[in-house]
Each structure stands twice: as C-alpha cells, then as structure tokens.
Amino acid sequence: xxxxxxxxxxxxxxxxxxxxxxxxxxxxxxxxxxxxxxxxxxxxxxxxxxxxxxxxxxxxxxxxxxxxxxxxxxxxxxxxxxxxxxxxxxxxxxxxxxxxxxxxxxxxxxxxxxxxxxxxxxxxxxxxxxxxxxxxxxxxxxxxxxxxxxxxxxxxxxxxxxxxxxxxxxxxxxxxxxxxxxxxxxxxxxxxxxxxxxxxxxxxxxxxxxxxxxxxxxxxxxxxxxxxxxxxxxxxxxxxxxxxxxxxxxxxxxxxxxxxxxxxxxxxxxxxxxxxxxxxxxxxxxxxxxxxxxxxxxxxxxxxxxxxxxxxxxxxxxxxxxxxxxxxxxxxxxxxxxxxxxxxxxxxxxxxxxxxxxxxxxxxxxxxxxxxxxxxxxxxxxxxxxxxxxxxxxxxxxxxxxxxxxxxxxxxxxxxxxxxx
Amino acid sequence: xxxxxxxxxxxxxxxxxxxxxxxxxxxxxxxxxxxxxxxxxxxxxxxxxxxxxxxxxxxxxxxxxxxxxxxxxxxxxxxxxxxxxxxxxxxxxxxxxxxxxxxxxxxxxxxxxxxxxxxxxxxxxxxxxxxxxxxxxxxxxxxxxxxxxxxxxxxxxxxxxxxxxxxxxxxxxxxxxxxxxxxxxxxxxxxxxxxxxxxxxxxxxxxxxxxxxxxx
Numbered sequence: 001x002x003x004x005x006x007x008x009x010x011x012x013x014x015x016x017x018x019x020x021x022x023x024x025x026x027x028x029x030x031x032x033x034x035x036x037x038x039x040x041x042x043x044x045x046x047x048x049x050x051x052x053x054x055x056x057x058x059x060x061x062x063x064x065x066x067x068x069x070x071x072x073x074x075x076x077x078x079x080x081x082x083x084x085x086x087x088x089x090x091x092x093x094x095x096x097x098x099x100x101x102x103x104x105x106x107x108x109x110x111x112x113x114x115x116x117x118x119x120x121x122x123x124x125x126x127x128x129x130x131x132x133x134x135x136x137x138x139x140x141x142x143x144x145x146x147x148x149x150x151x152x153x154x155x156x157x158x159x160x161x162x163x164x165x166x167x168x169x170x171x172x173x174x175x176x177x178x179x180x181x182x183x184x185x186x187x188x189x190x191x192x193x194x195x196x197x198x199x200x201x202x203x204x205x206x207x208x209x210x211x212x213x214x215x216x217x218x219x220x221x222x223x224x225x226x227x228x229x230x231x232x233x234x235x236x237x238x239x240x241x242x243x244x245x246x247x248x249x250x251x252x253x254x255x256x257x258x259x260x261x262x263x264x265x266x267x268x269x270x271x272x273x274x275x276x277x278x279x280x281x282x283x284x285x286x287x288x289x290x291x292x293x294x295x296x297x298x299x300x301x302x303x304x305x306x307x308x309x310x311x312x313x314x315x316x317x318x319x320x321x322x323x324x325x326x327x328x329x330x331x332x333x334x335x336x337x338x339x340x341x342x343x344x345x346x347x348x349x350x351x352x353x354x355x356x357x358x359x360x361x362x363x364x365x366x367x368x369x370x371x372x373x374x375x376x377x378x379x380x381x382x383x384x385x386x387x388x389x390x391x392x393x394x395x396x397x398x399x400x401x402x403x404x405x406x407x408x409x410x411x412x413x414x415x416x417x418x419x420x421x
Numbered sequence: 422x423x424x425x426x427x428x429x430x431x432x433x434x435x436x437x438x439x440x441x442x443x444x445x446x447x448x449x450x451x452x453x454x455x456x457x458x459x460x461x462x463x464x465x466x467x468x469x470x471x472x473x474x475x476x477x478x479x480x481x482x483x484x485x486x487x488x489x490x491x492x493x494x495x496x497x498x499x500x501x502x503x504x505x506x507x508x509x510x511x512x513x514x515x516x517x518x519x520x521x522x523x524x525x526x527x528x529x530x531x532x533x534x535x536x537x538x539x540x541x542x543x544x545x546x547x548x549x550x551x552x553x554x555x556x557x558x559x560x561x562x563x564x565x566x567x568x569x570x571x572x573x574x575x576x577x578x579x580x581x582x583x584x585x586x587x588x589x590x591x592x593x594x595x596x597x598x599x600x601x602x603x604x605x606x607x608x609x610x611x612x613x614x615x616x617x618x619x620x621x622x623x624x625x626x627x628x629x630x631x632x633x634x635x636x637x
Contacts, residue, residue, distance in 0.1 A: 026584055027520025034556040038516045042566060044594035046485045046621050095597055102600045110448050117615065118448055119483050127445050134434055190601035203597065205505055245433040321611070342496040346610035349494060 052121045055094060059128060062086055062144045067136040069143075069410075070250050076410040083143035083152060091146030096199040100125045100145065101235040102192050104177070105184035112185040129235075133242045137249040141229060141239060142408040147198055148229050152409065154218050155225035158268035166270050167386055169231040170405075174382040177234035182371045186364060188320045192234060225268035229407065240404040249403050252412045254420045257398035264399060266415040271406040276395050290391050298384035302377040309376020310369055317368035326361030329354055484615035486602040490588040490625045492612035495573035495580070499589055502604045503571070509595035510571040510604065512549075514564050518586035518626045521559035526582025527575035528552055528562055544574050566592070585626065593621050 062082065069078045090099065098119075103126040110118035129140035141148050161169070176192075183189045193199075197214040200206025206214075220227050229236055243249070252263045252272070264272050309316075317323045325343050332344070347357065401412065488499070488510065499510035524536060528550050533542045538552055549568035553561045564587075571589060579587040605613030616623065 027522055029517070029519065030521050030559050032556060032559070036555050036561075039561075039563065041515050041517070041624070042513060042564070042592075043590070043622050043624075044592050046593035046596070046598065046618050049483045049618055052483050097597060097600055099600075106600065107444065107448065110451070111444070114451060117484060118452055120449075120452075121483070123445055123448050127441050130441055131438070134437055189606055193600045194603075194606075199504070203504065207504070210504075242437055245430050245437065247430075247434065321606070342494060342498070342609035345496075346492075346494045350492070350610070 056124045063132045066143045067139040070139050070408045074413045079143045083149040086144050087146050087149035091202045096202040105190045108184040135247045137246045137408045138239050138243045139408050151221045151226040154221045158225040173237045177237045178375045178378050186367045244403050253416045253418045262415045263412040266412045271402045273402050294388045301380035301384045305376035305380025306373040309372035313368040313372035322360045483618045485618045485621045487616045487623050488612045492610045494610045495577040500570050500572040502607045504603050508571040511569040513590040515586045518584050520584045523558045527579030527587045
C-alpha cells in the first residue's frame with residue numbers, strides 16, 4: 001500500500017515537473033467575490049501599416065524633386081535643403097529603418113529563402129533609387145540618403161586623396177557588399193545593419209561601439225568628405241555601376257568647357273576627371289600588351305580569390321548560429337564549475353536530436369563553401385578591375401564628372417564661369 | 422564613335438532595367454503567392470491560403486519582431502542586447518493566466534522567509550512589480566511598464582513555480598523594428614521571428630488580443 005502511495009506521489013511530482021508552464025494552469029484562476037475586474041493585458045500597437053506606404057511616397061517624391069533640381073535647376077542651394085529634409089525624415093523621424101543600403105540584404109534573403117516575407121517598402125527602397133540613377137545619375141546619394149546628408153554637413157575641409165588612394169580605398173565597398181550578400185543569403189546576419197554607424201545618432205541611443213564608429217566617421221569626414229559613401233557603402237557600388245550607364249547626368253558647364261580648372265578644386269569627392277589630352281600616352285603596342293596582361297591576370301586573380309575564399313569558409317561560417325551550436329555540442333564545457341551556455345540549455349530544453357543539429361550545421365557549411373568560392377572570385381575580379389583601371393588611361397578633352405563616383409551634389413556647377421545667357 | 426558608345430550605354434541600361442524589373446516581379450509574385458498566411462485561428466478561411474482572396478492575405482503586410490514565450494529560456498539577453506536602453510522587450514502580465522497567488526514565484530525570491538512587499542524579498546531588480554491585495558487570499562500583480570528592464574527574472578520564477586502568466590514580449594511602442602533585430606541574432610533559443618503586424622503579440626495560454634480582427 002505504501003509503495004502505491006509513493007508511486008502515486010512520484011507520478012504527481014513528475015506531472016508537476018513536466019507540466020509545460022504555458023497553457024496549463026497549475027493554479028486555476030480564482031473566482032472573485034468582491035466584484036474585482038481583471039485588468040487588460042498591456043499590448044501597445046505597432047506603427048500603422050499605412051505609414052509604410054507613406055515612406056515609399058516620400059522616397060519617390062524626394063527622388064523626383066532632387067533629380068529635377070540636379071538636372072534641370074542645377075541649384076546647389078536647393079539640393080542642400082532637400083538633403084536636410086531627407087536627414088530629418090529618413091534619419092531622425094524614421095530612425096534609419098527602412099533604408100536602401102540595408103535593403104540589399106532583404107532582397108538577397110528573399111531571393112534565397114522563399115519562406116522570408118519581404119515587405120513592399122523594402123523592395124521599393126532597393127529598386128527605386130537604382131532606377132532613378134539609371135536615368136539621372138546618383139541623385140539618390142546627392143540628397144535623399146540620410147547617410148550622405150549627415151556626412152555632407154560636416155565636410156568642412158575636404159582634402160584631395162589622389163587617384164591611386166581613391167581607387168584602392170574604393171575596393172572596400174565591393175568586399176563589404178560581397179560579405180553582406182554572403183551573410184544575408186545564408187540567413188546568418190545582416191551585417192550592414194549590424195555595423196550601421198549612424199543609426200545610433202538617429203535614435204540618440206546606441207551601444208558604445210556604434211557611437212564611436214559613427215563619431216570617427218563624422219570627425220574624419222571633416223577632412224575626407226563622405227568617407228562612408230565613398231569607401232564603405234555597399235549600395236554605392238550598385239549605384240556606381242548603374243550611374244555609369246545613366247541616360248542623363250549632371251554636367252559641370254552648361255555650354256562649352258573653357259578648361260579653366262576652377263571646378264576641379266570645388267569637388268570634395270575627387271569625382272572630376274581631368275582632361276587627358278596631348279600625345280597619346282600609350283602607343284598601340286603597349287596598349288595591346290597591357291590588354292593581354294589584364295585578360296590573363298583577371299581569371300588568375302579570380303581563381304586565387306575563389307580558392308582562398310573556399311579555404312576560409314569555416315571561418316566565415318563561424319558566426320552562424322547553427323554552426324556555433326554544433327561546435328558547442330561537439331566540445332561541451334569540460335569544467336564542471338562552469339555554467340552551461342544558454343545555447344546548450346535551449347538546445348536541450350527544445351528536445352532536438354543532436355544529429356539534426358549537425359545536419360543543419362553541415363548544410364550551412366556547404367552553403368558557405370560555395371559562397372566562399374563565389375565571394376573570393378568576386379573579390380579577385382574587383383582587384384583585377386582595380387589594376388586594369390590604373391593601367392588604362394582614357395582620353396577625354398574636358399573636365400567632366402566621373403559618372404561612377406560623382407554624387408551629383410551640384411557643388412561644381414557654381415564654380416563654372418561659363419553661363420548661358 | 423559617339424554613336425557606338427551611346428548604343429552600348431542604351432543596351433546596358435536596358436539590361437539593368439530588365440534585371441531590376443525581373444527581380445521586383447519575382448519578389449512581388451512570391452510575396453503575394455506565398456502561403457505563409459499567419460492569421461491562424463482568427464481566420465475561418467484557412468487551408469487554401471494560395472487561393473485566398475481575403476485582402477489581409479493578398480495585400481502586402483508589414484512584419485514586426487516578436488518572441489515566442491514557448492521557446493524562451495529566460496536567459497536575460499533581451500535586457501542587454503536590444504539597441505534601445507531600456508530594452509523594448511518587457512515582461513507582460515497575462516492576467517487571464519494568473520492564479521493571483523499569495524506566494525508568487527514571479528514576485529518573491531525563492532528563499533524568502535516571510536511574504537511581504539519589502540524590497541529585499543522581491544525578485545525584480547527594479548521593483549517594477551506592484552502587489553495589490555484583492556481579496557483573501559488573492560493578490561494582483563501589475564508591472565510598472567517604464568520600470569521593467571526585461572531581465573526575465575520574474576518570468577523564470579513564474580514559469581517554474583506558477584502558471585506562466587508573466588511572459589516576455591516585444592512592446593511595439595518602444596521597438597524600432599530594426600531590419601535585423603539585435604536580440605534575435607543573439608537569442609540562444611531562436612525564439613524571435615518576424616510576425617505579421619496585424620497580429621503582433623505571441624502570448625501563450627490565452628487567445629490573442631480581444632479586439633483582434635475576426636475574419637470570415
């Protein structure tokens with residue numbers, strides 16, 4: 001009899017122990033006699049969905065107005081005021097989310113992961129600036145992007161960096177873009193958002209690291225105009241390439257260039273190409289040799305890059321949650337005194353099989369192996385392009401904005417003495 | 422020479438435009454067609470989400486971040502990893518789940534000798550839980566929302582000893598709805614997900630918000 005009691009008691013204890021806390025009430029809700037009214041659970045509503053449509057409308061409006069100001073009005077002053085508006089709306093009011101730079105990752109994730117639901121605003125924020133750039137040049141950078149706007153405000157004493165340094169630092173955005181796409185495609189992380197330097201300023205509230213990074217960029221931005229836009233921004237890479245094929249683009253002079261060189265110093269971004277005239281610097285033979293060299297160099301660089309990338313795929317995948325968990329399962333905490341990690345605790349309480357966790361991690365590793373080849377090949381291609389750009393000199397007679405790097409800020413226009421009467 | 426360059430430019434422009442249009446088309450089509458209708462039990466039209474003609478299922482819906490209390494292990498990272506200070510994640514009291522216990526596992530420290538409102542007896546580091554006598558032997562516990570830091574100590578206590586009526590939730594008036602939630606990527610239990618903005622809370626044990634849209 002005693003045994004049965006003990007058994008029942010044990011069963012009861014186990015039942016209490018394993019009763020999922022949620023959904024089953026251990027203590028039934030009391031029936032109140034004093035007329036007590038149960039308060040409502042606090043659940044504040046999120047931002048209304050209609051406001052996402054408003055963001056899209058404001059974006060299209062800003063792009064249209066700025067493009068018109070840049071191409072038709074050619075007015076630096078008005079572009080500046082538009083940039084202040086963008087800073088206020090997309091920066092301080094919308095607090096940096098949603099933004100075109102980050103939307104690269106949403107689009108990538110949506111393309112690779114069909115279960116991810118991409119909001120309409122993310123698609124539009126990705127596509128609209130590219131389409132406008134394809135027709136009018138980088139007017140988005142000029143005065144619609146809050147990142148550009150805040151850096152433009154502090155560009156007091158811009159220094160010339162020289163073509164070489166500009167070209168070399170200009171490689172960083174490509175690497176950043178490649179990494180961001182790799183991590184977004186594998187569903188690991190959104191690194192552009194993670195290392196967003198200005199979101200702390202928009203929200204007046206961020207981690208110490210974020211503030212330091214943003215502050216450093218702004219301080220260096222006094223001497224190197226728009227450091228993020230030129231040497232970090234991954235979306236700038238896409239805009240750079242679409243802008244090269246733009247239908248229209250801002251011109252420095254409204255008529256004939258008189259070669260006065262006044263505009264050259266006005267550009268804070270080193271985006272004005274000097275005329276390359278006079279004697280042909282390269283005769284046909286050296287040109288041919290250079291071309292052959294480049295056509296051999298680029299595939300070699302791509303292969304070397306791809307191989308290196310595939311070698312590094314385990315390191316690249318190290319930040320992925322599934323890979324991290326698998327590593328922890330393989331190397332459990334040996335020290336008895338040391339507490340179990342939260343990841344292991346969660347894994348155990350979820351009741352998942354170890355083999356399943358390993359299979360998931362192996363899938364991720366495989367994705368990173370392929371991604372490593374592609375990323376490495378891409379970086380090799382970029383370096384090849386850099387070398388090709390430095391070797392080949394293009395001929396043109398006038399001072400013209402470089403369609404790729406020109407941010408359409410309209411500063412140079414005021415400096416041109418040629419006026420249409 | 423100039424003509425050839427113009428033609429090449431036109432060609433590239435056309436290619437890029439086509440590419441962008443195709444990407445947009447694919448993404449838009451997928452989003453409209455995707456069967457991830459999460460209206461769940463509030464919708465009576467379920468089981469044919471692919472052909473669902475309800476506006477809520479067809480129109481683009483925005484998403485917000487929310488954590489699933491069923492997966493939560495109360496590690497305390499919600500309090501520290503949010504980009505906001507204090508965290509946008511806070512303990513939420515589901516009164517319909519509460520047992521109104523005198524000996525509340527979420528309010529009192531486990532080793533407390535006598536039940537009182539003295540600060541040293543309270544589990545909450547900021548004394549954000551207010552205890553109020555209702556009628557013998559029941560007490561009502563209310564969270565002082567601005568004081569709560571989302572540390573989940575009370576949630577742990579309540580789910581271990583009580584009904585689990587205290588649950589962590591992202592409070593959407595505070596959440597900035599970051600593109601990638603900073604807590605989500607560090608959550609050991611993978612409890613965070615993007616949920617439809619029309620149904621932004623994942624409280625356990627009760628039906629969703631009483632005034633939630635009833636469809637069908």
